[in-house]
Amino acid sequence: MTLTDITWLDLGLAGVGVYLVKQILTQKNPAPYPPGPPGRPLIGNVPDMPQVKPWLTFTEWGKKYGDISHVEVLGQHIVVLNSVKAAVEMLEKKSSLYSDRPVLPMGGELVGWKNTLYRKNFHRVIGSRAAMDIYQPIEEIETHRFLKRVLAKPDQLQAHVRHTAGAIILRISHGYEVKENNDPFVDLADLAVDQFSKSTATGAWLVDIMPSLAKVPEWVPGAGFKRVAREWHETLEDMVAAPYKFVKDQMAAGIAPKSFTSNLLEGRVLSAKEEHIVKWSAASLYSGGADTTVSAIYAFFLAVTLFPDVQKKAQAEIDAVVGPDRLPSFSDRDSLPYIDAVAKEVLRWNAVVPTAIAHRVIEDDIHNGYYIPKGTLVIPNVWFMLNDPRTYAEPSEFNPERFLAKKGKEPETDPRTICFGFGLHLADASVWMTVAMSLAVFDVSKVVENGVEITPEVDPSSGTISHPKPFKCSIKPRSAQSLALIQEDA
Template sequence: MLTITNLNVAWLELLCFGGVTVAVYLAKQVVIKKNPGPYPPGPRGWPLIGNILDMPRSKPWLTFTEWGDITHIEVLGRHIIVLNSVKTAIEMMDSKSTLYSDRPVLPMAGELVGWKYSLPFLPYGRSFRQQRKKIHRVIGSRAAMDVYNETEEVETRRFLKRVLAKPDQLQDHIRHTAVAVVLRITHGYEVQENNDPWVDLANRVTENCSQASAPGAFMVDILPFLAKVPAWFPGAGFKRIAREWRGTLEQMVSTPHKFVKDQMVADIAPVSFTSNLLKGGDVSAEEDHVVKWSAFSIYAGGSDTTISAVYSLFLAMTLFPDVQKKAQAEIDAVVGHDRLPSFADRDSLPYTNALVKEVLRWNAIFPTGFPHCVAEDDIHDGYYIPKGSLVMPNLWFMLNDPRTYANPSQFNPERFLAKDGKEPETEPSTMCFGFGRRQAQNCICPGLHLADASIWISTAMSLAVFDISKVVENGVEITPEVDPLPGIASHPKPFKCSIKPRSATALALIEQHANY
């Protein structure tokens, strides 16, 4: 039996790499032309291979932080522009959004796995506008989200019950709740309390996407021609991985959609995003495709954001007990002890609102954002930005830039409150979800308001009834490590914490809603 060793794989990649670099070099010598201006500054590349050795394979945002406000690298003929400055990002991606709002083709995640039909991955064009319009109509503003406040509150009460019963499974409870909220809104589906197959499927799809789209994780994203290599070929294990992940994705997209259509035929479909768009019948195949992927795009844009942020909230409360006490004191003063907070209380809880903002700043959910693609040649600040360049905003650094945030390593919600004549610091939402026309108010990032509502109600209800603290093992207090995991969407490294009801009254509140 033939065994494919790591050495075989290394030789294959080396040969492919050598061949393509020589081809790129020779092609450049033939078609070389004089640029209208210099590229932005960047690390000096090597002959033939350019900056491929400078491109980090893990946690790229940390490497990018060491570069300047605008940096240029070239990897096998592909130009990449990394932005570390909010000002530069706004000037390029907001002010010149028509040039900077496209998406690059991502061979692994987009083409091979199949995420290319989902709104976050769609190129700027007709399909993008169709999906965006449908999503914006349903969850494109906080006012539109008010329709789903009851769903959010009911599912969060169920979350409190699960955490009370099994606090050591916090991350699973957060994932379960995020999926439950989205599936209720998009497909009218109420998840089972335990072992729901759609919850497991959704979690696998999310994890697969994060791995597939992480910068530098797969060689095929650097050498796109590898996508044509047969799956049986030595070193082509990524093709087998992509086939498996594609099947999981297709199941997650199609199964809930079919569920709604079957219920509509039986005239028992509850009101949902999908049923509203399909009602009336006579939907074309194209329209059906748009509705199916629009519903999935809400999940793609909202659930992982919620999961990462709520898990980060519990980590922050474990590490910063003084912040937790301030938020609890505000909630107690406004809400009292005889009920749980609701969305009606939101405007009366400024410190709790600021706490949610600080969670989004402290934990950069999308550390390097989604890459954009330049539609036409551009000259910016005297620098030449070629058509087709990838533009990557280093959101992690922007949210930790001392030029924007005082003492950025400090977890301090008060930075977002006006005090003693001092203006609040920059809203993290202006950058943590990206820049450009794709993120503009009238073309909202899918799931932004859904995630915002989920994070806020989870924060308010959890702090109303739980005390979150460090665990003690064998007499030793365990301090969790702050270590974001790699991926296009970053999550805190799994950690332990103690979660206990604040009082007998708090316990009664949780149990009072046990049957929701």
């Protein structure tokens, strides 16, 4: 049941109940709520909550009401943050009050993604650039294989990006080397992660606003969301169990390569609870890293299709530093500042997680004179933070030079300080490697069909994880020498 599936009569009745209970139980607030769209009698701000691309509606609220705006939906208070300053002041400086993470009834409870909260082992695996260094050979080998796939079938770019992201993270998480085509683990994980994005999308499910609906039987009219949740739960369970069983079988046979999972299992007899944590930790590593990387890398190809001058500058730097006789490697990173800037601009220009994951307030708070009650959901509008003209000049332009120091001008804010998330360092490494290798050997340009040049549309999808709209582009080797580099053994 989505917000559009429910009638105004249903909302009205529910709203009346909430309103009457609140009138009886609530006391006068110690301070006003932050400003926001005025609520309707009984139902509050239900009609104001966006279901498609909520970050655009939140941006409009920010322009009208300021960096902190507030709505109330059937008794649930929601605060939206529209600036980095507000996010830092509340989510970082007051983290003891704002660090709780809500478990959404649809995605968290009914589908089961709440189990991916087991992340205590992540920091030593992918929690810093230094921790990622051990996986650099995997990144380089799989990115070289990506070049080969693109060369063979350039019209299937999106599939190649997804395949490579899955290959890298499954090697790290489970020591699994993917099949070249139609890999069952990659296909299963892609399906589950797509369902995650849909099941946790801001404002998409009424049960997230009215948790009591989770107890409604599946056969009740209007409870189709329960059937959807059951099917998505089965997909998720398969995604978690199948690669975990692969690792255990490999270990039993004495042929398991080192991986996140094998390291946690090696030499230990685990209780059922411990095994649950290991299994879901590994699944969290995949679901948190793969889809963000797919979105960012696909956006890179869109950007260089639309902004050919960026491609020329990047290729000139690679030619000067690396030369034509080899592919770039991570050892070149410090010598390629423009390539580094391109990778940063990819993360800024394409907001992978445009509204981040909501926080929940643990106790009542007064912030900047505004009352933030216990239980309030706090949503950072990351998309606007990355497109705020107060922070980034001409934000719709793809301009890597904004991150390069110039005489009399400091670089603009590093977007990686805004792109919160444990998968950041994995995405950062994968994006950098793909940018460097791809530009070293490929020319990317607009497609010409029937004599007409096709300009791709910049239209990100809605969902917790946002992807560029599918587009066409031309990808060709830069030279005979580039072709030879691609065809070398990875």
